[in-house]
Amino acid sequence: MADAELKQKVEELIAANPILLFMKGTPEMPRCGFSMRVVQVLDTMDVEYGAVDVLPALQPLREVTTEISDWQTFPQLYVNGELLGGADIVEEMFDSGELAEALGVEQPEAAPAQGAPSQSPPLQIE
Amino acid sequence: MAADLGEIEAMIEAALPGASVEVIDETGSGDHLAATVVAPQFAGLSRIDQHRLVKAAVKARFEDGTIHALSIKTEPRG
Numbered sequence: 517m518a519d520a521e522l523k524q525k526v527e528e529l530i531a532a533n534p535i536l537l538f539m540k541g542t543p544e545m546p547r548c549g550f551s552m553r554v555v556q557v558l559d560t561m562d563v564e565y566g567a568v569d570v571l572p573a574l575q576p577l578r579e580v581t582t583e584i585s586d587w588q589t590f591p592q593l594y595v596n597g598e599l600l601g602g603a604d605i606v607e608e609m610f611d612s613g614e615l616a617e618a619l620g621v622e623q624p625e626a627a628p629a630q631g632a633p634s635q636s637p638p639l640q641i642e
Numbered sequence: 643m644a645a646d647l648g649e650i651e652a653m654i655e656a657a658l659p660g661a662s663v664e665v666i667d668e669t670g671s672g673d674h675l676a677a678t679v680v681a682p683q684f685a686g687l688s689r690i691d692q693h694r695l696v697k698a699a700v701k702a703r704f705e706d707g708t709i710h711a712l713s714i715k716t717e718p719r720g
Contacts, residue, residue, distance in 0.1 A: 586694060604713050605689045 518579040526580050530594050533566035535619065538577065539591040543567050550603035551591045557610045558593075560624050595619060644672025645708045650700055651677075657699030658683050662719075674711040684718035692716040 530536055535558070541547030543555045558565055570577045570590050578588050585592070585599040593600045595618050600606065609615040616623040647665045654663045654677065661681035668674045677696060684692045693714045703709045 587690075599690055601690045601693065604715065605693065608715070609689065 518583045519576050522573070522576055523580045523583060526577070526584065529566065529568065530584075530597055533594075534596055535563055535565035536594045537565055537567045537591060538570050538581065538594075539567055540569070540571050542569055547571060548590075553603045554591045554593055554606050557606055557615070560610075561616065561619060561621055562624065563619050563621055645675060645703060647675070650675060650703060650709070653703070654679060654696060654699045658695060668711075668713065673709055674713075675709055676713045676715070678715045678717075680717045680719050682719050684716055687718070689716065692718070 537543075537551075537554060537558065539546060539548070539551035539554065541551055543559075546552035546555055555567075574590075577590075581590075581592060581599075582588050587599055587602075589602055591602055591606075593602070593606055600609070600615075600618060606615065609618065613623045645667075647667060650665045651663045654665070655661055658679065658681040661679055661683070663680075664678045666676050668676045679692075679696050681692075681695075683695065687695075693716060696714050696716065697704075697712070700709065700712065704712075
């Protein structure tokens with residue numbers, strides 16, 4: 517059974533923020549690869565979003581989101597009050613253009629930054 | 643305790659009759675799995691609901707600690 521007060525706070529946050537990300541860490545310093553992937557996608561979309569670090573209250577928040585959305589794992593991206601998904605779904609929807617549609621923005625031309633070392637220019641054989 | 647990939651596939655197939663299911667061990671440790679599921683039941687559902695169906699099918703193996711992580715890729719089949 518989730519903490520009623522915390523559940524109410526979470527519901528208020530979801531209602532007040534059209535795009536809200538529950539994540540491990542902060543957008544500036546994600547503490548989990550899955551959370552980082554969602555942050556990278558959102559940054560690529562160039563949208564404003566609210567972010568909640570779940571780490572200080574991981575277990576109580578898990579219980580709350582289980583009751584609200586039947587979903588236990590983080591990150592969780594909420595758009596207009598509905599859970600859109602975690603990292604897998606967000607990336608898949610980004611690739612297909614569905615995310616841009618859900619967020620009401622234009623699909624950016626560039627792919628999300630991957631954090632991997634940048635590639636050397638293509639090598640040419642003369 | 644490693645998951646039995648065949649059993650996980652069978653659980654998903656039982657929950658979604660007619661589905662094509664492939665489960666792989668992502669890390670070699672047997673508890674971080676990735677499932678690709680193509681099912682007629684997904685038609686018209688949001689992705690989150692598609693994933694919920696798959697997660698619900700294998701819930702027992704999460705609860706007994708056999709699986710720690712399951713990454714899911716779903717596709718409706720028309």
